[in-house]
Amino acid sequence: MDIVGVDCSTFLNTHFLTLLEGHKTTYMGRLEYLHYMGKEAAQVTAHYADKTTKPFTAPAVGGNDIYTTIDVSPSRFETEGTDLLYYVVEAGSRSMTLIIDSEERDVAPTLLFTNSFGCQELIYCTGKHEVDPQYTRDAAYMGGIRVNYRITEQRTFNADTGYLGTDMANWADDLFRSDEVYLVNFIGGVAKVGKRVTLSDSKSKRDNLRDSVPRFTFSYTYAQRQHNVLDLQRAGRIFDNTFDNTFN
Incomplete structure (x- = not known):
């Protein structure tokens, strides 16, 4: 730095x-x-x-x-x-x-990242959050039947920081520089550090137009090889934060 x-x-x-x-x-x-x-x-x-x-x-x-x-x-x-x-x-x-x-905003995800000084900071993303799982299937005929003998899942999450002021936009770029990022879940009001994730495809472009408001998007995946993750601590939501509150 x-x-x-x-x-x-x-x-x-x-x-x-x-x-x-x-x-x-x-x-x-x-x-x-x-x-x-x-x-x-x-x-x-x-x-x-x-x-x-x-x-x-x-x-x-x-x-x-x-x-x-x-x-x-x-x-x-x-x-x-x-x-x-x-x-x-x-x-x-x-x-x-x-x-x-x-204004109260739904937060998904909350991320804990190591910044440029080696300290951990929290960022709360308030924009759209979606899950986009991709599956790779290797198939072959066995006994005359076509079988998927290996299925590889990559669960990709797409996140949006929500609108940011100029100060927070400059700061949020430090998330995209970080090589150590974790999910944080709030269980009964208590923060629990969850899975480590790997960020990709970040877009943090901004300009000097007067009516322009910074808003960044990025994707992340679980850092571990196994992406079929079921977190039983996630009370109040079904599977992950991409699920609409209406269903709870």
Whole structure:
């Protein structure tokens, strides 16, 4: 990775370990984590619909003597009687604003990926999600009957990030650079890291037209050879996230 216009030490002292610059859109119930070099405590200022603010300390949930991982999930900053609009996370000279999406969106898939700094981040895709299994059949005549003696399945999923702001579009490209990506399932409100997947056919083209809004698409498959996967932990959905909620 090449950082232009600033030396490495200055960057690490003024930025979280992510390519996301500016603000990030999130929603209640999602998990959000930030990583940074150092051990100083991180402070959060939450802003509410009634124009009040409230300070918090973001809990450290990982790290060592060199870096710190903090939990900045929006549910930590809820206050009874008013709605959380956005919150600002600060650790030393680093700052990140997370804005609460006012519209609940179906998320499929949720992916955990290793970014350009070697840290794991979560991305929640809110666009169309579909499964497109392909089968290769090798057949031969045995005893006068044509038989498929070998059937190979490749289960391909096509995903859509949904509409992204410019800041999140630049950041989402880091998903497509990642060589380590996992599915994440939420079971009873608890995140469970699932199968490792391999991404392909990503399209993240964008332009400078005023009315253009970035929206990326990509495909992924299970990294393992066996693609006939039945996940019994996936409560509330039939087979996978491509199934319509109407049937549940």
